[in-house]
Amino acid sequence: MTDAVRTQGLFKRFGQQTAVAGVDLVVPRGSFAGLVGPNGAGKTTTLSMTTGLLRPDGGSIHIDGFDVWQDPVAVKARIGVLPEGLRLFERLSGRELLHYNGQLRGLPKPEVERRTEELLAVMDLLGSADKLVVDYSTGMRKKIGLAAALLHNPAVLFLDEPFEGVDPVSANTLVDVLTRYTSSGSTVVFSSHVMDLVERLCDWVSVMSGGYIVAQGPLDQIRAGRTLNQAFLDLVGASNSGSGSGNGEEGLSWLGSAQA
Numbered sequence: 001m002t003d004a005v006r007t008q009g010l011f012k013r014f015g016q017q018t019a020v021a022g023v024d025l026v027v028p029r030g031s032f033a034g035l036v037g038p039n040g041a042g043k044t045t046t047l048s049m050t051t052g053l054l055r056p057d058g059g060s061i062h063i064d065g066f067d068v069w070q071d072p073v074a075v076k077a078r079i080g081v082l083p084e085g086l087r088l089f090e091r092l093s094g095r096e097l098l099h100y101n102g103q104l105r106g107l108p109k110p111e112v113e114r115r116t117e118e119l120l121a122v123m124d125l126l127g128s129a130d131k132l133v134v135d136y137s138t139g140m141r142k143k144i145g146l147a148a149a150l151l152h153n154p155a156v157l158f159l160d161e162p163f164e165g166v167d168p169v170s171a172n173t174l175v176d177v178l179t180r181y182t183s184s185g186s187t188v189v190f191s192s193h194v195m196d197l198v199e200r201l202c203d204w205v206s207v208m209s210g211g212y213i214v215a216q217g218p219l220d221q222i223r224a225g226r227t228l229n230q231a232f233l234d235l236v237g238a239s240n241s242g243s244g245s246g247n248g249e250e251g252l253s254w255l256g257s258a259q260a
């Protein structure tokens with residue numbers, strides 16, 4: 001069966017900085033997949049290239065068998081994206097934003113209106129539906145962004161840090177919606193630093209470090225009897241402790257010794 005996502009030798013450089021150094025990202029169809037890695041590992045750059053937002057310097061990307069850069073229209077019809085930084089149409093209300101997205105996707109108006117009201121209700125945004133997006137809180141922005149990404153019922157959903165800045169109640173709502181979405185056979189790929197959440201939600205994990213995939217596979221295979229947090233530290237921790245000594249305790253000797 002074709003994978004939902006398959007990249008080969010994906011490569012991106014910014015000036016002297018190699019952000020993505022040859023990534024073979026694989027996500028089987030129907031997965032709830034987590035992309036994890038330390039700050040600067042290359043997750044956002046990988047997701048931006050995979051969703052057609054950033055042109056790679058090398059390598060190939062296929063979504064559901066379609067080449068992202070050769071066949072962008074077919075790919076964009078199949079994917080939903082919650083990008084980093086959540087660039088939304090700020091001067092539209094939440095409801096207008098969803099209507100506009102539905103029209104851009106070519107859905108019939110009555111269907112757009114029906115889906116909009118259902119998504120607003122599920123996201124607990126009905127009370128704020130007529131407020132401008134610019135006035136939304138961080139969590140509300142994530143929810144309206146996710147609603148916009150789901151409106152056309154994509155086969156593969158890409159989310160960059162969907163839970164960042166989201167309160168536990170709203171996070172629960174996002175989890176419910178995403179779990180329902182994947183249980184019908186659709187695929188979610190999301191980047192996160194919250195290992196507990198990745199461990200609870202994901203059945204597939206890709207671990208990035210220094211622009212490479214350093215481990216990838218079913219959750220249980222990556223954990224190998226450890227917690228995901230421990231597995232993550234074992235895989236990437238030593239090279240990211242900051243001090244180079246492995247325990248990060250050198251330096252900062254002045255910290256915590258304040259004199260009155």
Ligand SMILES: Nc1ncnc2c1ncn2[C@@H]1O[C@H](COP(=O)(O)OP(=O)(O)OP(=O)(O)O)[C@@H](O)[C@H]1O
Pocket residue numbers: 014017018019037038039040041042043044045046
């Ligand atoms: N537009 C850019 N110009 C220059 N360097 C960039 C740019 N975007 C990313 N980088 C660099 O590429 C590397 C990977 O960045 P990226 O944002 O993909 O990492 P990340 O894994 O998403 O990190 P984080 O977890 O902190 O969000 C970093 O060293 C970053 O400084």
